[in-house]
Amino acid sequence: MSDTSDRAGWPLWEVFVRSGHGLSHKHVGSLHATDATMALQNARDVYTRRNEGVSVWVVKSSDVVASDPSDRDLLFAPAQDKTFRHPTYYTVPEGVKHL
């Protein structure tokens, strides 16, 4: 209720699943479990019931360090007008091969 990250010894875990196509692990949701073993089993039972994955990671939510939402402008807005950081900004000179 007050602390959703550890309800009477059942901390929250973040679940990452890798699908079968060589892609990276992707965050799919969260769950409660008393320890890492149970978290993995619960992740299997809750998030891979429809053949979603070939590998699962679980991370304690409290171990995830996240950026502060109020820092959004400070951290990310300056990148918005830096079009020269994209390769498409540059025109390829004529005659250049093997690009």
Add this chain to the structure above:
Amino acid sequence: MNAGSAPALDSALFEFALRLGDTTLVLGQRVSAWTGHAPIVEEDLALTNVALDLVGQARLWLTLAGQIENAGRDEDALAYFRDAHEFRNVLLVERPNGNFADTMARQFLFDTWHFYTLQRLATSRDERVAAIAQKSVREVAYHVRRSGDWVVRLGDGTDVSRTRMQAALDDLWPYTGELFVSDAVDRELVERGVGCDFEALREPWSLHVDGILREATLERPQDGWMHAGGKTGRHTEQLGYLLAEMQSVRRSVPGERW
């Protein structure tokens, strides 16, 4: 038995498939009753997964039984239109769910037996039996790990959980003897290289169970008088209630499709 030209019914294999089909069906039905009632939503889904695995296996065994019998009965006819005395499941799986420790103790004792059984049936000389066992054993390998973990968690948990888990084991123990009894059907199938020598499972089963109980700081109950009869249709009264609930809808509208 049949002097005519029709191939003789393989009554031993029919009986054998029925036993495994009924055992997985009845436990699947039992476990499915936890849906919506488990302690946390994650466990709710996990138990539902187990129930669905078991019902899926039951469908394969009962379909096989129907094919062997060759009398027009499919999986549904066998599941829904037989009464308690015609069911061939072991008694352990019809024990009521009780509390969570009761359910998990039953699951653990059964899963361990189920795993070793399927492991052996996976090399059955009958291709159909081997195929069902090979598919099922992967599911059951997970079941046995999960239920064993719960026995350890509850046994080596709080005073309350330990007391309940020990009580559950003590209650269920007299129903484990039946798992290791081979009768004429079993012996015939072992001889044909089709079945499973249940008596030989006692040792690996004991080894695994003892290991988990030690880790869980629980005491192995004494082997005393053991219940038996499920495999020949003599059941506890609880099976009737379970079947009534499971079969009532199908029987109220026979032949309906949905």
